Amino acid sequence: MDPTNQPPDPSPFLSWKDPREVAKRIKILIKAIEQSPVSVIITDPRGVIQYVNPKFTKLMGYTLEEAVGQTPRILKGGFLTREFYTNLWDTILAGNEWHGLFHNRTKQGDLVWELASISPIRDDNGVITHFVGVKEDITELKRLQDQMAHMAHHDQLTGLPNRFLFLDRLSQMLAQARRRETSFAVLYLDLDDFKAVNDTRGHAAGDSLLTAVAQRLQGCVRETDTVSRMGGDEFTILLADVHDLADVERIVATILTAISTPFTVGDAECRVGVSIGVAIYPLDGLDVDPLLSTADGALYKVKASGRGGYCFPARHAEP
Incomplete structure (x- = not known):
């Protein structure tokens, strides 16, 4: 001491x-x-x-x-x-x-x-x-933080926004459309015959096909639109600022043509189709759940009627 x-x-x-x-x-x-x-x-x-x-x-x-x-x-x-x-x-x-x-x-x-x-x-x-x-x-x-944030909001295979980010952007688009009194479209897409490719060619070929499909979908829309992968062979697209229902129909037709064109996976060619359900704000719903329900129901109708096409409730509802 x-x-x-x-x-x-x-x-x-x-x-x-x-x-x-x-x-x-x-x-x-x-x-x-x-x-x-x-x-x-x-x-x-x-x-x-x-x-x-x-x-x-x-x-x-x-x-x-x-x-x-x-x-x-x-x-x-x-x-x-x-x-x-x-x-x-x-x-x-x-x-x-x-x-x-x-x-x-x-x-x-x-x-x-x-x-x-x-x-x-x-x-x-x-x-x-x-x-x-x-x-x-x-x-x-x-x-590293940005990478983790990207991983949390994007599909790891295709790099597209995932379900979480899709729902977030849908909510933002809905709020914006309400303020501006504009319209937008929600597209639900499901690949036809993808399972056959996955089963016969293997999962690696299936993954390559999904990546190629994602790239083609992005090439069919504008920079202001959002293409998302929901999981498996299901995709969604948000089309912003829809002024004419005929414009949406033209984009849908472009998507059908793009996906029906043969893909080269590995050293072989393969074909798939796509079925599309469409919902338009505000014609088919005023909130997230009604819009998604309408688009999903429209997709189910396409699948039930033979696949390889689209269902457009708002178009059918026109006088």
Whole structure:
């Protein structure tokens, strides 16, 4: 036990009495910044760069000499809004710490995501003299997060939106159509004779065929439309901003022709057909469930009548 019965100083860096100790500790602090695994950038109150550490130069590609005298605008990737930077400056000029994500661009043009904290540095009178930013490269983490999000919302075989994303986009399209008083179409598709291909040629050939079908379906619609795979050999399509029922019928006819054209799977040719059930908002339903029920019922009628065609309740309901 300490004979003086005094607890040890928990923060020796706070003792600044001996000039030699001061110099020693400053050297340690400088080394810590120089060897830090995260980027450190120091600016004056106007945002002009005064210092960057080696991690910054390694990640961003700018040498210390190239960075000093510049502003962090040299790093802007162009994806963050003016409001973003206004909020940042309002926060640190008020003397508060700012925490957030930067999407910056390196000198070589590569985009990086950085988790950053920016703090004011004050003199003995409390006046802000500098700002220090500490930034951690999380580009790989963001890539993995985006990949996981994509996997959660997309079919792993075809890359198309899956059932979850289809329902989400259907809900969004429904809300938009209500606001704008417009129409859209829901198409339910089921491949004909796919099971025969899968059974005779094997699952690998079946997977290749489904991928090729997905590509052809995407080629039949506009960029504003959504093609989804619901599972197995079932697909759905959302046709946005339908102005004329005849236009929907033309797209359906295009799909029938595209899918009936022979596919080359491996070294052999194979054929499948497609049956399509169609529902139109608001003619066939005013909400998600009625629209899906109508499209599914229309598809069932096509299957029951011999397959290889479509059922279009709204068209039949026209006077």
